[in-house]
Every structure is written in structure tokens, then in C-alpha cells.
Amino acid sequence: MELSLLSFVQIIIACLLIIGLMVGNAVIMVYIERKAAGFIQRRPGPYEVGPRGTIQAICDAMKLLGKQLFIPGNVDWALYFLAPVLAFLPVLVLFLPIPFGKYLTTLQVDDGILLILAFAGLGVISNILAGWASNNKYGLLGAARAVAQSVAYEIPMIMALLAVVFLTGSLNLTAIVERQGTWPWEWNIAYQPLACFIYFVSLVGETNRAPFDLPEAESELTAGFHTEYSGMGFALFFLSEYANMLLVSFVCATFFLGGYRGPILDGFWWTFIKAYAVMCVIVWLRWTFPRVRFDQLLNINWKWLLPLSILNLWVTAIIIKFID
């Protein structure tokens, strides 16, 4: 890392591009998600606005922008306004070490994955602050669930990523991609299928997506921690949820699916294809599985994912030791 004006300008430009990517991603993913939901539930999905409903997401964004900011009575106003901002702020930092292409990384960080895991924790704090500050029982229950869930699912997630770090011997994301080959059977998913599975399940848990969307379970808690948010407050939560989904998909593509390397023509397009494939699987999962109960959610984590990830780590370490 060079501390020069050039790298500074480079980071600014990259951050602007990342913001563009996040907003564009939210618009595209909303459309894909609603169309997929329609297809799975045998209904048309959005079809009124624009050809095949393509402009629907933009209209929704316009509606959110124009909505009045409604502040319920007796809220802790400082925390109430801080929470959505805090949900969105760390997302920019999270994208810094992602290698989109071989040289297309905002900032080469040697402990890249640690940076991502560290700042991802701030998202939980924003959720619990939102639930707490809105002075609403649904919000508070959602916050309590968010805490228990994210603390639980963080552990198998880190353990699964650690198994890949064992294989590579580096925490740098570019080094992890460079170690994997070009063909699918040379990717880490072939060496670490269990870790990939564990990571994928805990990724759904970490991003609060159905079937693990207990913090906002709309059939029981109205909207959970963001019940009291309307207009831009809700939009920021929504945007950060999709940005987090994009981030974990990129990390999944980097760690398990060979990142920017593909059978032909290595480049950033492979990263994007893989990340969006992961996103589509997440969407598919959401509309296929029913929501689990909260005790089931915690049991899946503590009784299955955690022991499995420890076992996986153990076996990986022993095999590496014997091969060396």
C-alpha cells in the first residue's frame, strides 16, 4: 500500500464506482427477486410499469425518496437517525479488499478477509440500535433476535473461511484466488465442499434472508427491527441489505468459486457471473423454503453447523500436516 495522492484518488474513484454498483445492484436484484418470486408462486410478478415491469424498481425507489420521514413519538431520536446511517456506512469499507479482477482491487489489504469480517459486525449494531431506538415491542423483539442470530452464525462462517485460509496460507483475497485453478474442479469448492456448504448456510443467516429472516419475520413481528422506519430510513436498510448480500456473494465467489479465474479469458466478468449466480441461488432459496422457527434456527447453528465446521477445520489441518 502506498501512501500517495495517486492511491488516494484511486480509492475515491473506486468508492464512487462501488456506490454505483450497490445502487444498480439493488434495482436489478429487486426486479429479479420479484420476477423469480412470481415465477415460483405461479403469478406474473411486476408487469404494469415499463416493458415486462422493468421500471417497477425505479418507481419504488422514487416513491421511497418522496415519502415523508415519519418519526414516532417517544423515540430516542439520536439513535433512531443514527441506525440507518450506520447500516449503510461500513458497506463501503467492506468492498475495499474484494478482488474484482487480477489488478482490479480497491486496496490490497494483507488481512483482507479480517477487514471484511470486522466491519461486517457493525451491521448488527445498526440493527439492534434501530430496534431499540424505535420504542416498539416488535422492533425490540426483532433486535433481540438479530443479536442472537448474528452472534451465532458468525462463528461457523469464520470457521468455514478459516479452512480455506489453511489451504492457502494467506488472508489476502487475491492470493486466495491465485491459488485456485481455472477449471471448476480446481476451485476450492472441490477441495472444501463442506466448508462451502457451511459458509453458504451461515451467509443466509448473516444477511437475515428467508428462511432465516427471523429479525424481520413479517408474519409475527410486522417488520421486526425496521417496523418504525419509513421513506429514506427504510430505503437505507433495504439498500444495505442488498449490498451485504452482494458482498457475501463476492466473498463466496472469491473463496470457493475461483474468483476472477474461469475456463476461458480470466477477468472481472467471471467474478460478477459467479457472484450473481450465488445471489440467484439465495433468491431461489428464499422463495422455496418456509421460514424456520427461532429455536430451530439456533439449533441448526449450534448443534449442526458449529460441530461440522470444527470437524472440517480439524480434518483439513491434519491432511495438510500429512501432505507436507
Place this chain on the structure above:
Amino acid sequence: MDQVIDKIIDTLLAYIWSPLIALETMIADYLPGQDIAALIAYAVYVLIILAGGFLAIASRNLVRAMLGLVLTFLGVAGLYLLLACPFLAFMQILIYVGAVCVLIFFAIMLTRNTNEGEESKLPGIGSAIYGFFAFVLPLGILGPLIIINVPKLELKDYGQTDTKLLGEGLITNDVFSFELISIILLVAMAGAVFLAWRRRPTPDEAPK
């Protein structure tokens, strides 16, 4: 054409840099031989830490106090970055902000939160005096020492963090303290489980 572009870039750079250079010369007059950028970064982090500490003790509400704690932890992580140990900085955020603070929040929610606890009242005269001494004594002892030997601050290009070296150190030279900490954590965890354990009543002795 290239010359024109060069000239434009030079002008732009001069435009961005000139206020900074003015600030730099101003500070350099007061503190000779210091890296200005490092000083500014240090000042920002220290201000974040102090603001967090103030928020933590001054809020009348436990959740706001916890937010102050989060701010302080972030500032300390910044100081680790300034010390050229990004590994420790990220670990600080991952463990203290991501886990410890979240668990503290959980503890706050498990207790009755009626805003009538100790923290909602102003402290009495006695605790104010104790607090004053707790603030002044370390300041009086450490402050002059720090002022006498101002360490040289500089922004380093940290290059490779040797995680491998860190791990080797933990299982060779410092293995004793490492194992001791593990045992303390294990004992704390087992103790918590033991205290919280309540045998589930069997159906025939269940309360009526």
C-alpha cells in the same frame, strides 16, 4: 497536449495541497521533527477515544453509553493501525465491537430497562470526588512523562503483516500465557453454564 494535461494536473494538485502545506508549516513550527500526517491521525483517533469515553460516562441511558464504548473501541483500533499492526486493529473491531458490545446489548435487554437505574441519576458528591482523583492522578503522573519524551510519530508503510510469525510466537514463546487465557475463558464459560443450568422438571413433577 500532454503538457496541457500535466499543467492542469499540477494546478489541481497545488490547489488541493496548498491549505495542507500551510497547516503543515504551522504545526512544524510548534513541534519540530514530527510527521504531520501521523500527528493529525493520532489527534483524530485520540479525540474519538475521548469522545467515546465521555459519551459512555455522561449518558443517562445504557444503550447510548454502550455506543460510547463502541466509539472508544473503534478509536483504539485506529491507534493499532497507526502502530502498523492492522491484524490487531481488525481483531479489535471483530471481537470487541462485533461480539463483546453486541453481547453487552443483549445483557442490557435481558435486564429491566425502565431508565430508573443508577445511570439515570446524577452522581453524588462522594463519587464525583473519587472520579476527579481517578482522572487527575494518572494525568499528573503520566502526563509530564509523556510531555518530556514525545515519541517520534510517523506513518509507516506496514507491508506484510506476518500472521505466521504471530501464530508461531503464540505456540512457542508465549504458549504459557496463551494456554492460561484459554483455561480462564473455559472456566468462565463452564461457570456460566453451571450457574444458568436448571434441570427441566419431568412431566410428573411439573408445577401444577
